[in-house]
Amino acid sequence: MNPSGYISRKVRQPKLHKKSAIVILSFGTTTRGAAALELFEEKVAGEYPEHHIFWAYTSAIIRKKTGKPSLHEALAQAEAENFRKVIVQPLHVFPGTEYQQIEETCQFFPGMRVLLGETLMHRWRYIEETMKIVEQEFLPAKEGLNLLVLHGTPLAADPVNIVYLGLDRFLTDHYENVRIATIEGILGFPGIKKALQRQQGAKRWPRIRLIPLLFLAGIHAEEDLMGEEESWTSDLREIGFTNIECLTITQNGEKYFKGLGYYPEIVELYLQRLKRIMHLSEFY
Numbered sequence: 572m573n574p575s576g577y578i579s580r581k582v583r584q585p586k587l588h589k590k591s592a593i594v595i596l597s598f599g600t601t602t603r604g605a606a607a608l609e610l611f612e613e614k615v616a617g618e619y620p621e622h623h624i625f626w627a628y629t630s631a632i633i634r635k636k637t638g639k640p641s642l643h644e645a646l647a648q649a650e651a652e653n654f655r656k657v658i659v660q661p662l663h664v665f666p667g668t669e670y671q672q673i674e675e676t677c678q679f680f681p682g683m684r685v686l687l688g689e690t691l692m693h694r695w696r697y698i699e700e701t702m703k704i705v706e707q708e709f710l711p712a713k714e715g716l717n718l719l720v721l722h723g724t725p726l727a728a729d730p731v732n733i734v735y736l737g738l739d740r741f742l743t744d745h746y747e748n749v750r751i752a753t754i755e756g757i758l759g760f761p762g763i764k765k766a767l768q769r770q771q772g773a774k775r776w777p778r779i780r781l782i783p784l785l786f787l788a789g790i791h792a793e794e795d796l797m798g799e800e801e802s803w804t805s806d807l808r809e810i811g812f813t814n815i816e817c818l819t820i821t822q823n824g825e826k827y828f829k830g831l832g833y834y835p836e837i838v839e840l841y842l843q844r845l846k847r848i849m850h851l852s853e854f855y
Contacts, residue, residue: 607832667731715778723753773811
C-alpha cells in the first residue's frame with residue numbers, strides 16, 4: 572500500500588532530437604518581397620530535409636503586422652520542442668549592431684547549444700565574391716552610372732560603418748562608374764546627390780541604374796527609390812537624370828524589384844554560410 576495515497580508512475584520525458592534545428596532569421600517584409608524568402612526556404616528545405624526549420628524576424632513592426640515570431644520566441648519554441656542544438660542563419664547582408672544583438676539573444680538559452688552563422692559580407696573575401704556576382708548587372712562605363720543601394724544605419728558607432736566605407740573604397744578602386752548610397756547614415760543619398768550635381772553627372776552618364784544590396788528590395792525600392800514623390804528617382808530628376816531604372820525580376824509571372832535574394836549565386840553564398848556553421852556545430 573502506498574501510505575501517501577498517491578500512485579507513483581514514471582513520467583515519460585520527450586525524446587531529444589538527434590538533428591539540430593535551423594532558424595532562418597530575416598528582417599521581414601509585408602510586401603511582395605516575401606517571394607524571395609519563399610525561394611530561400613525551398614532551398615534550405617531541399618538541402619536539409621531531415622532538419623526542422625524555424626523562421627524568425629528582427630523587425631518589431633513586421634512582427635506586429637504579421638504575427639511572426641522574434642528570434643527569442645523561435646528559440647524558446649525550439650527549446651520547448653526539446654531541441655538541444657540550434658543553428659541560426661541570418662539573412663543580413665552586413666555584420667552591424669543588429670547582428671551583435673542577435674549574438675546576445677543566442678546566449679540567452681543556456682539549456683541549448685545555439686550557434687550563429689555569418690552574414691553575406693562578413694569577411695573581405697566574401698565581399699569580393701559578392702561583387703563578382705553583382706557586377707554582372709553593371710552598366711558599362713559609357714552607358715551609365717551604377718548606384719548601389721545599402722540600407723545604412725543611423726548609429727555613428729555602428730561597426731557596419733567601417734564596412735560601408737571599405738566597400739566604397741573597394742568599388743572606387745575597381746570600377747569607374749559605380750557609387751554607393753545608403754538609405755540612412757554615412758554615404759547617405761543626399762550627399763551622393765550633391766556630388767553628382769556638382770560633377771554634372773547627368774551629362775556624363777545618360778542612364779543611372781539603382782542596384783539594391785538588400786536581401787529584400789520590397790518597400791524600400793517601391794517607395795524610397797522609385798516612388799513618384801520624395802524619392803531617389805524624383806531627386807535624380809531634379810538634377811537632370813531622365814533615364815532612371817531599378818533592377819527587376821519576373822517570378823511566376825509577377826515582377827519584383829530585384830533584391831539579393833533573387834540571385835541564385837547569392838543564395839548559394841548564404842547556403843555556404845549555413846553549411847559552414849553546420850559543419851562547425853559538429854565539433855562544439
